[in-house]
Amino acid sequence: MRTKLSFIALFIFIFFQPVRSQIRPEVTFGGRYIPEYNYFGRYMTFPVAVELGGGVDFNNKWYMGANMFYYGKNYYYDGYNYDSDIYQLELEFRRSFHAPFVPKLGIDLSFRQGLLLSTLSHDNTSYSMGTYFDDIKYPISMSMGLSYMLTDNIRFSVWPGVSWFANKYLWFHDLQVNYFCGAGIAYKF
Numbered sequence: 001m002r003t004k005l006s007f008i009a010l011f012i013f014i015f016f017q018p019v020r021s022q023i024r025p026e027v028t029f030g031g032r033y034i035p036e037y038n039y040f041g042r043y044m045t046f047p048v049a050v051e052l053g054g055g056v057d058f059n060n061k062w063y064m065g066a067n068m069f070y071y072g073k074n075y076y077y078d079g080y081n082y083d084s085d086i087y088q089l090e091l092e093f094r095r096s097f098h099a100p101f102v103p104k105l106g107i108d109l110s111f112r113q114g115l116l117l118s119t120l121s122h123d124n125t126s127y128s129m130g131t132y133f134d135d136i137k138y139p140i141s142m143s144m145g146l147s148y149m150l151t152d153n154i155r156f157s158v159w160p161g162v163s164w165f166a167n168k169y170l171w172f173h174d175l176q177v178n179y180f181c182g183a184g185i186a187y188k189f
Contacts, residue, residue, distance in 0.1 A: 026057045026065065029094075030053075044073070046073050047073065064092070136188055141163040144160070159182050159183075
């Protein structure tokens with residue numbers, strides 16, 4: 001009985017809190033850096049990826065949205081030109097915590113899950129497997145970052161994190177782990 005009353009009290013406390021700002025749309029523009037990535041069996045570094053995102057902010061505490069990243073690199077290896085592209089789409093769930101003594105500074109905890117499509121094309125026509133390859137992976141990412149409200153509508157954020165990649169069959173025995181660091185500007189409407 002006591003557990004049931006505790007659960008009801010917790011439910012009332014969480015869901016019947018007064019909400020001032022309710023729901024605000026948010027767009028994000030930023031970048032993400034991956035120090036090293038296992039790209040078709042070869043570890044490579046990529047330039048900073050461009051990030052575009054959009055979602056909904058709930059009372060400056062909860063956020064849910066989608067992010068898109070693009071990494072691209074052209075390089076010359078063994079006498080052939082290679083063109084590498086990585087597209088990543090993520091769904092993000094974020095919880096923000098704000099300190100009362102520094103109201104513009106926040107700590108963000110994020111969980112992201114998504115889809116990663118990588119392609120590789122080259123001009124080596126003598127290669128028996130062809131000149132175009134693609135691969136699908138399913139990343140799961142977690143990050144903890146800091147955000148600072150520059151104005152009432154503009155926020156600057158920095159977030160280091162870790163990603164785990166499963167292959168297209170969702171097998172986790174050959175799991176790949178990557179670390180990343182991102183930064184961006186978000187605008188709340």
